[in-house]
Amino acid sequence: MKVKKRVIIYSLLAIIIIVSLLSFTAGNTPPEREITYRKFVEDVKAGKIDRVYLEDRDKLRGIYKNGDVFITDNPRKPSLKEELLLQGVKVEEKNGSFTAENILSFVLLIGLFVGIIYFLDRKSSRQTQNSMAKLSSVNVDDNSTVEVDFSSVAGNEEAKESVKELVDFIKNPKKYTKYGARLPRGIIFHGPPGTGKTLMAKALAGEAQVPFYAVSGSDFVQVYVGLGAGRIRDLFKKARQSGKCVIFIDEIDALGKKRSGGIDGGNDERDQTLNALLSEMSGFDENEGIVVIAATNRLDVLDDALLRPGRFDRHIEIGLPDVNGRLQILKLHSKNKPLDATVDLKELAEQTVFFSGAMLENLLNEAAILAAKRGSGTIKKSDIDKAFYTVVAGSEKKDRSSLIEKDKYITAYHEAGHALATRLLAPENRVTKVTIIPSTKGAGGFSMNIPPDRMYHSKRDMEKQIKICLAGRAAEELVFGRDGITTGASNDLEKATQIIVSLVKRFGMNNKAGMLNYDILYGSSEGIGDDIIIECRKQMEELYNSTKKVLKENLSLLHAIAQSLLEKETLDEQQLNEIIFAKAV
Numbered sequence: 014m015k016v017k018k019r020v021i022i023y024s025l026l027a028i029i030i031i032v033s034l035l036s037f038t039a040g041n042t043p044p045e046r047e048i049t050y051r052k053f054v055e056d057v058k059a060g061k062i063d064r065v066y067l068e069d070r071d072k073l074r075g076i077y078k079n080g081d082v083f084i085t086d087n088p089r090k091p092s093l094k095e096e097l098l099l100q101g102v103k104v105e106e107k108n109g110s111f112t113a114e115n116i117l118s119f120v121l122l123i124g125l126f127v128g129i130i131y132f133l134d135r136k137s138s139r140q141t142q143n144s145m146a147k148l149s150s151v152n153v154d155d156n157s158t159v160e161v162d163f164s165s166v167a168g169n170e171e172a173k174e175s176v177k178e179l180v181d182f183i184k185n186p187k188k189y190t191k192y193g194a195r196l197p198r199g200i201i202f203h204g205p206p207g208t209g210k211t212l213m214a215k216a217l218a219g220e221a222q223v224p225f226y227a228v229s230g231s232d233f234v235q236v237y238v239g240l241g242a243g244r245i246r247d248l249f250k251k252a253r254q255s256g257k258c259v260i261f262i263d264e265i266d267a268l269g270k271k272r273s274g275g276i277d278g279g280n281d282e283r284d285q286t287l288n289a290l291l292s293e294m295s296g297f298d299e300n301e302g303i304v305v306i307a308a309t310n311r312l313d314v315l316d317d318a319l320l321r322p323g324r325f326d327r328h329i330e331i332g333l334p335d336v337n338g339r340l341q342i343l344k345l346h347s348k349n350k351p352l353d354a355t356v357d358l359k360e361l362a363e364q365t366v367f368f369s370g371a372m373l374e375n376l377l378n379e380a381a382i383l384a385a386k387r388g389s390g391t392i393k394k395s396d397i398d399k400a401f402y403t404v405v406a407g408s409e410k411k412d413r414s415s416l417i418e419k420d421k422y423i424t425a426y427h428e429a430g431h432a433l434a435t436r437l438l439a440p441e442n443r444v445t446k447v448t449i450i451p452s453t454k455g456a457g458g459f460s461m462n463i464p465p466d467r468m469y470h471s472k473r474d475m476e477k478q479i480k481i482c483l484a485g486r487a488a489e490e491l492v493f494g495r496d497g498i499t500t501g502a503s504n505d506l507e508k509a510t511q512i513i514v515s516l517v518k519r520f521g522m523n524n525k526a527g528m529l530n531y532d533i534l535y536g537s538s539e540g541i542g543d544d545i546i547i548e549c550r551k552q553m554e555e556l557y558n559s560t561k562k563v564l565k566e567n568l569s570l571l572h573a574i575a576q577s578l579l580e581k582e583t584l585d586e587q588q589l590n591e592i593i594f595a596k597a598v
């Protein structure tokens with residue numbers, strides 16, 4: 014846009030110059046008439062000529078008293094001037110087209126253009142200066158009046174406790190420095206995305222009632238070397254001016270990743286930026302009340318230089334919420350939402366294992382949107398169920414008619430197989446939800462089981478896991494026959510293969526393969542030897558057959574669950590347990 018404007022201005026200028034020069038020459042030199050020297054002498058004698066210019070060696074130019082301009086040969090006679098003067102003709106020894114006024118106006122015109130060009134040039138250089146200044150200054154999210162406090166953060170009690178300590182450090186730094194305590198300058202919040210790291214940093218600023226400056230690590234990694242470092246200095250300058258504050262750098266890994274040290278020599282710009290950050294951090298006094306918080310999803314990728322004492326030496330983990338945390342977050346975010354009495358948040362918290370705080374918030378928000386669209390006054394359980402799939406696996410397919418009945422039937426048995434196998438083979442695992450509603454991401458159904466947390470996994474556990482994976486295919490075979498099996502099991506087979514390969518190759522749990530780590534023997538890139546493949550296949554077949562046997566023995570249960578799934582599409586833990594219990598008695 015700016016470039017276009019300049020092109021237009023310069024073209025206009027060029028046109029003005031050309032036009033004015035043309036009119037200048039055209040206006041000041043009327044057309045010349047060539048006359049013979051004899052005619053010239055006659056006209057001089059006749060007193061018709063006003064003036065003659067003697068500038069050219071070959072030609073004489075002059076003006077008649079009537080204003081006409083003439084040109085004739087110059088006789089180069091030394092006495093010509095005197096003769097002309099004696100005849101009353103004015104004689105000038107320079108070119109007629111450059112009279113004093115002409116020169117003056119020409120000079121003025123040139124002066125005007127020079128002035129305009131100078132003005133434009135200054136303006137554009139000022140613009141460049143401004144844009145350079147803008148580039149090297151960072152766009153901080155300066156939230157001086159933070160209204161978030163610790164009551165806005167639910168769950169994550171341990172992290173909250175650690176952060177609470179910092180409030181006092183910021184408020185009364187002198188209290189600690191008097192005892193010689195070194196206050197933390199840099200803190201790293203690490204954990205998966207959406208777990209509330211930004212929220213926690215904001216709450217810290219809110220509680221301490223200091224300004225909050227939020228930037229992202231990627232803002233500092235620029236194409237031009239040195240620009241990122243400039244931005245860091247600019248950020249700290251701004252922060253210092255405000256006195257006590259919390260600086261939050263999201264995605265610190267963008268600039269603080271471990272230096273590769275490879276042949277490429279690393280990234281100059283990133284190194285400079287990182288060094289600028291470190292020197293700024295060691296530059297401020299410990300009792301200034303400035304705290305820098307950096308957030309990352311992965312602590313292990315950060316450069317050691319960042320983590321040394323006096324830099325980012327405090328690390329606080331902000332992990333995914335547990336069931337209690339999820340319940341607290343759900344409660345917090347449903348405060349301003351009209352939930353129907355049928356909605357049980359506790360149950361929802363149990364069904365949302367591995368959900369982050371952001372996902373939970375999103376879940377309630379999507380449900381609220383669905384309820385608002387329906388206009389029924391409250392958010393129903395069905396709204397939350399629908400929102401669940403939007404959040405987990407893209408949005409629920411709207412056009413249910415497109416679901417061929419047969420597909421629905423297959424999915425029901427497939428998912429019932431997984432659910433039943435889990436309940437029968439691994440009752441310690443919980444099945445919180447089984448469904449046959451497909452999502453746009455293509456997952457046929459959805460069943461979730463929660464294995465209890467363990468440090469070690471036994472061979473039995475791993476085999477159970479494989480069996481649960483294979484149970485979908487086994488159920489299909491039992492109900493639809495050997496040739497009726499479908500592609501629906503592809504993800505399951507992938508997972509089962511992963512487990513069995515590591516069981517045989519890495520954990521020494523197969524008698525034939527023995528207690529050798531085949532990755533070390535062959536290198537993981539070497540692939541798998543034929544003997545290992547044969548062992549894996551054999552073991553997988555045994556596990557599959559045993560899964561099929563268990564399901565066959567409980568075929569009536571499989572039918573009951575599948576039938577119920579066809580009716581209700583989604584079963585929660587309680588409904589599933591009811592079916593199993595009803596059949597058992």
Ligand code: ADP
Nearest residue numbers: 165166167206207208209210211212370371374
């Ligand atoms: P992160 O910085 O870890 O990616 P955010 O702080 O940006 O996550 O979280 C995004 C949103 O998710 C928050 O604004 C908040 O609405 C919600 N949220 C996440 N964790 C929590 C929590 N523990 N308590 C309440 N809300 C949360």
